[in-house]
Amino acid sequence: MGWGDLGAFGEPSKETPNLDQMAAEGMLFLDFYTASPLCSPSRAALLTGRLPVRNGFYTTNGHARNAYTPQDIVGGIPDSELLLPELLKKAGYTNKIIGKWHLGQRAQFHPLRHGFDEWFGSPNCHFGPYDNRERPNIPIYRDWEMVGRYYEDFKIDLKTGEANLTQLYLQEALDFISKQQASQQPFFLYWAIDATHAPVYASKQFLGTSQRGLYGDAVREIDDSIGKILKHLQQLGISENTFVFFTSDNGAALISAPKQGGSNGPFLCGKQTTFEGGMREPAIAWWPGHIPAGGLCHQLGNVMDLFSTSLSLAGLQPPSDRQIDGIDLLPVILQGKLIDRPIFYYRGNELMAVRAGLYKAHYWTWSNSWEEHSKGIDFCPGQSVAGVTTHTQEEHTYLPLLFHLGRDPGEKYPLSFASEEYQQAVEHISGLVQQHKATLVPGQPQLNVCDQAVMNWSPPGCEKLGKCLKAPESDPKKCSWPH
Amino acid sequence: MGWGDLGAFGEPSKETPNLDQMAAEGMLFLDFYTASPLCSPSRAALLTGRLPVRNGFYTTNGHARNAYTPQDIVGGIPDSELLLPELLKKAGYTNKIIGKWHLGQRAQFHPLRHGFDEWFGSPNCHFGPYDNRERPNIPIYRDWEMVGRYYEDFKIDLKTGEANLTQLYLQEALDFISKQQASQQPFFLYWAIDATHAPVYASKQFLGTSQRGLYGDAVREIDDSIGKILKHLQQLGISENTFVFFTSDNGAALISAPKQGGSNGPFLCGKQTTFEGGMREPAIAWWPGHIPAGGLCHQLGNVMDLFSTSLSLAGLQPPSDRQIDGIDLLPVILQGKLIDRPIFYYRGNELMAVRAGLYKAHYWTWSNSWEEHSKGIDFCPGQSVAGVTTHTQEEHTYLPLLFHLGRDPGEKYPLSFASEEYQQAVEHISGLVQQHKATLVPGQPQLNVCDQAVMNWSPPGCEKLGKCLKAPESDPKKCSWPH
Numbered sequence: 001m002g003w004g005d006l007g008a009f010g011e012p013s014k015e016t017p018n019l020d021q022m023a024a025e026g027m028l029f030l031d032f033y034t035a036s037p038l039c040s041p042s043r044a045a046l047l048t049g050r051l052p053v054r055n056g057f058y059t060t061n062g063h064a065r066n067a068y069t070p071q072d073i074v075g076g077i078p079d080s081e082l083l084l085p086e087l088l089k090k091a092g093y094t095n096k097i098i099g100k101w102h103l104g105q106r107a108q109f110h111p112l113r114h115g116f117d118e119w120f121g122s123p124n125c126h127f128g129p130y131d132n133r134e135r136p137n138i139p140i141y142r143d144w145e146m147v148g149r150y151y152e153d154f155k156i157d158l159k160t161g162e163a164n165l166t167q168l169y170l171q172e173a174l175d176f177i178s179k180q181q182a183s184q185q186p187f188f189l190y191w192a193i194d195a196t197h198a199p200v201y202a203s204k205q206f207l208g209t210s211q212r213g214l215y216g217d218a219v220r221e222i223d224d225s226i227g228k229i230l231k232h233l234q235q236l237g238i239s240e241n242t243f244v245f246f247t248s249d250n251g252a253a254l255i256s257a258p259k260q261g262g263s264n265g266p267f268l269c270g271k272q273t274t275f276e277g278g279m280r281e282p283a284i285a286w287w288p289g290h291i292p293a294g295g296l297c298h299q300l301g302n303v304m305d306l307f308s309t310s311l312s313l314a315g316l317q318p319p320s321d322r323q324i325d326g327i328d329l330l331p332v333i334l335q336g337k338l339i340d341r342p343i344f345y346y347r348g349n350e351l352m353a354v355r356a357g358l359y360k361a362h363y364w365t366w367s368n369s370w371e372e373h374s375k376g377i378d379f380c381p382g383q384s385v386a387g388v389t390t391h392t393q394e395e396h397t398y399l400p401l402l403f404h405l406g407r408d409p410g411e412k413y414p415l416s417f418a419s420e421e422y423q424q425a426v427e428h429i430s431g432l433v434q435q436h437k438a439t440l441v442p443g444q445p446q447l448n449v450c451d452q453a454v455m456n457w458s459p460p461g462c463e464k465l466g467k468c469l470k471a472p473e474s475d476p477k478k479c480s481w482p483h
Numbered sequence: 484m485g486w487g488d489l490g491a492f493g494e495p496s497k498e499t500p501n502l503d504q505m506a507a508e509g510m511l512f513l514d515f516y517t518a519s520p521l522c523s524p525s526r527a528a529l530l531t532g533r534l535p536v537r538n539g540f541y542t543t544n545g546h547a548r549n550a551y552t553p554q555d556i557v558g559g560i561p562d563s564e565l566l567l568p569e570l571l572k573k574a575g576y577t578n579k580i581i582g583k584w585h586l587g588q589r590a591q592f593h594p595l596r597h598g599f600d601e602w603f604g605s606p607n608c609h610f611g612p613y614d615n616r617e618r619p620n621i622p623i624y625r626d627w628e629m630v631g632r633y634y635e636d637f638k639i640d641l642k643t644g645e646a647n648l649t650q651l652y653l654q655e656a657l658d659f660i661s662k663q664q665a666s667q668q669p670f671f672l673y674w675a676i677d678a679t680h681a682p683v684y685a686s687k688q689f690l691g692t693s694q695r696g697l698y699g700d701a702v703r704e705i706d707d708s709i710g711k712i713l714k715h716l717q718q719l720g721i722s723e724n725t726f727v728f729f730t731s732d733n734g735a736a737l738i739s740a741p742k743q744g745g746s747n748g749p750f751l752c753g754k755q756t757t758f759e760g761g762m763r764e765p766a767i768a769w770w771p772g773h774i775p776a777g778g779l780c781h782q783l784g785n786v787m788d789l790f791s792t793s794l795s796l797a798g799l800q801p802p803s804d805r806q807i808d809g810i811d812l813l814p815v816i817l818q819g820k821l822i823d824r825p826i827f828y829y830r831g832n833e834l835m836a837v838r839a840g841l842y843k844a845h846y847w848t849w850s851n852s853w854e855e856h857s858k859g860i861d862f863c864p865g866q867s868v869a870g871v872t873t874h875t876q877e878e879h880t881y882l883p884l885l886f887h888l889g890r891d892p893g894e895k896y897p898l899s900f901a902s903e904e905y906q907q908a909v910e911h912i913s914g915l916v917q918q919h920k921a922t923l924v925p926g927q928p929q930l931n932v933c934d935q936a937v938m939n940w941s942p943p944g945c946e947k948l949g950k951c952l953k954a955p956e957s958d959p960k961k962c963s964w965p966h
Contacts, residue, residue, distance in 0.1 A: 004749055006493075009493040010487065010489075010492040012888075013513075030495050258891040265748065266494075266495070266746055296497050382751070382866055382867065406693070407699075408741040409495050413864075
């Protein structure tokens with residue numbers, strides 16, 4: 001989902017009454033970011049509180065390339081990384097992930113080996129259908145074992161767009177919450193549904209109910225599900241001791257537009273880019289009785305903050321043996337404080353841009369290559385800002401492009417290099433960059449090597465289902481990351 | 484103001500708490516339009532309930548040219564047009580205009596000759612300062628006489644952006660409402676402030692208070708003023724019998740961006756164009772005790788509907804001797820009905836586009852000429868949709884460009900001409916166009932002739948102020964309308 005997909009952020013079809021209500025009862029973040037303009041690195045950052053360049057969710061196969069964890073990826077979340085659920089265990093939390101894991105698919109990366117107690121969902125996106133010969137269909141796991149595969153046991157009808165997966169994930173969430181409430185156990189639920197990701201789907205009762213086609217139908221189903229989860233918490237009487245946060249892992253994928261793309265509102269470009277449309281996210285904090293209702297928050301926030309904030313809520317300290325990029329947002333959320341901190345916009349192994357206050361400096365600009373663009377792959381459809389949405393990687397290290405995101409949220413008007421405003425802002429931001437780079441210790445890159453042998457041929461549990469497939473011989477290669 | 488300038492429509496700085504509250508207590512229109520992408524024709528349409536091509540607020544000096552009423556315009560609102568205040572008089576209403584009239588400036592066009600009982604404001608925009616030799620400063624009238632001029636007696640500091648005009652117009656509104664309430668007289672107040680128009684200004688207490696610079700400061704002042712007007716109605720105990728409607732006369736002027744331009748949210752281009760950014764407007768209806776709170780309305784609405792709706796509220800019938808384009812929105816607002824009606828997008832004398840349901844067909848596309856564009860005049864900064872935001876006037880009469888504004892509010896993806904969806908929608912819309920054109924009787928064009936002798940040299944009352952200037956000899960010429 002993109003920033004602009006929320007009714008509260010102006011989507012003209014207004015498909016999110018429950019999320020808008022959640023915002024009216026809680027706090028709406030206007031300036032909340034993800035740590036990467038695409039899925040796997042963003043999720044790894046959320047769960048580790050660390051930039052992907054630190055936790056290994058990046059590639060060095062090419063400069064400034066977006067990489068993620070497709071089926072044939074060899075890497076995944078390193079054992080050395082401490083995930084939020086691992087830490088929450090120390091405070092007695094039961095941890096469940098529902099939906100897309102995306103932090104690696106080989107056995108060593110299994111979420112139950114990284115702090116989660118329960119899992120219902122898939123290691124990857126619901127791409128497909130595959131033929132189970134060249135490429136197997138993605139498995140769905142219940143805890144340690146697969147219980148079926150997408151398109152086989154978990155139907156997705158690409159013609160009609162019908163699939164009831166969000167309903168399954170919703171029911172799983174409601175059941176887990178009920179169980180935890182009944183046993184009076186604290187819990188961490190990571191409800192990581194994969195809906196609105198292309199190929200877009202929705203359940204039958206939502207098909208055709210929006211003005212935006214299938215994408216809007218999917219947004220409506222997500223919105224409805226979140227409404228049901230919040231209501232469930234209220235009905236169980238635990239809403240006042242349950243902190244809920246809603247956000248997204250990247251901007252809307254405009255390459256899928258208009259049929260399956262979402263909205264990034266007034267922002268430039270979408271998923272895959274370090275422009276605002278790629279990385280500014282819808283975000284709502286909800287905690288009745290604690291968060292004042294109807295708050296609007298201009299704190300620069302990041303998904304990595306959910307790591308630090310959750311630890312704080314559980315009375316735990318973040319690890320002190322490593323750099324944590326997330327900050328504890330509780331003083332912001334509960335006491336209305338504003339914390340001065342920059343936002344770093346990475347694309348793969350490159351720091352593309354930095355925001356401090358209302359200023360954003362681009363050190364590199366790139367949408368995608370001319371070669372990809374000429375194939376019709378467009379991350380900025382209908383948008384073109386000369387010298388900004390470039391199709392070659394343009395370096396601006398010595399004279400960054402500077403935007404004022406207040407007057408110009410769409411990054412259309414670079415400030416004059418000669419202006420005093422430019423010089424003051426760039427001096428400040430460049431100081432932050434120097435400091436950041438001087439202390440940066442990049443992690444071992446996990447997204448360099450692909451091997452078809454590691455695909456989901458025979459996940460644990462396949463024997464019981466008669467769904468084990470024969471893996472081809474190992475043939476590790478550099479993964480190809482075109483953008 | 485543009486659609487995207489409302490917090491409720493997603494402006495990231497959220498500068499409009501009072502308008503958002505007005506929407507929460509009333510009804511927010513998502514699909515509300517003006518009748519022209521610029522000021523004078525839009526205002527003439529609002530007050531007559533008729534398209535500018537009918538009421539004469541257009542030019543035939545060039546094809547599809549935007550024209551308005553600058554200082555040297557000879558034409559104005561014809562006596563044959565019936566304005567809303569003229570009609571409301573029959574029901575005993577006292578009518579006041581506060582702010583910009585813009586329907587002609589010669590004596591015969593004075594608002595008190597067209598149904599208004601009181602006026603405090605100017606015949607034109609606050610452009611200037613002028614030298615009073617080549618061009619006089621614009622006068623401010625109280626009723627029949629001028630009481631001063633912009634930049635002289637009504638200060639606007641272009642350096643700091645400070646001007647207290649919106650406060651003057653606010654106080655005037657509060658006083659008028661108090662007076663009417665005290666005398667138990669029904670009233671129509673047309674609060675036509677000219678703030679957010681460039682050169683943008685705000686009062687001292689609002690300067691520097693927004694994240695968007697001067698433009699955001701002006702939006703905050705407007706928002707604050709509207710909050711005060713609504714509160715005043717409530718405090719006087721007349722909110723439940725006062726219908727209030729908020730809207731704008733055209734999309735945000737992106738030529739003034741980023742320093743003085745507003746936001747059209749996810750829509751294409753801005754003021755001067757017939758893309759959504761030029762003509763879709765923020766709109767809120769408020770009438771406590773009558774309009775259900777928090778309503779979201781997808782009725783296709785138009786400023787011309789305020790004419791018909793206001794007459795309906797006053798128990799009056801619209802004139803039956805002429806075509807009225809506005810519709811009575813009361814069944815929509817009070818009973819939740821949806822009325823099937825098209826939106827016609829005119830630019831000057833040309834029907835550029837038509838919306839029916841979620842489909843919009845462009846019969847002509849044009850942003851502005853290459854010649855103007857090469858001077859840096861850009862109505863679509865950062866936006867470029869091939870074959871759509873054209874710099875030559877492109878005719879599509881025989882094969883209209885069709886957009887689905889639900890899936891594609893930004894008009895970026897024309898539907899395939901070969902699709903069944905295209906054929907069905909275009910067949911329907913083309914039927915509406917034929918019907919519209921077959922019965923259309925254009926009015927005498929009022930915006931063809933300019934003459935420096937008609938400028939505001941010696942408005943009535945100038946003698947008392949010692950501010951009469953000598954008019955040059957009459958030298959009528961065709962006005963120049965470059966876009």
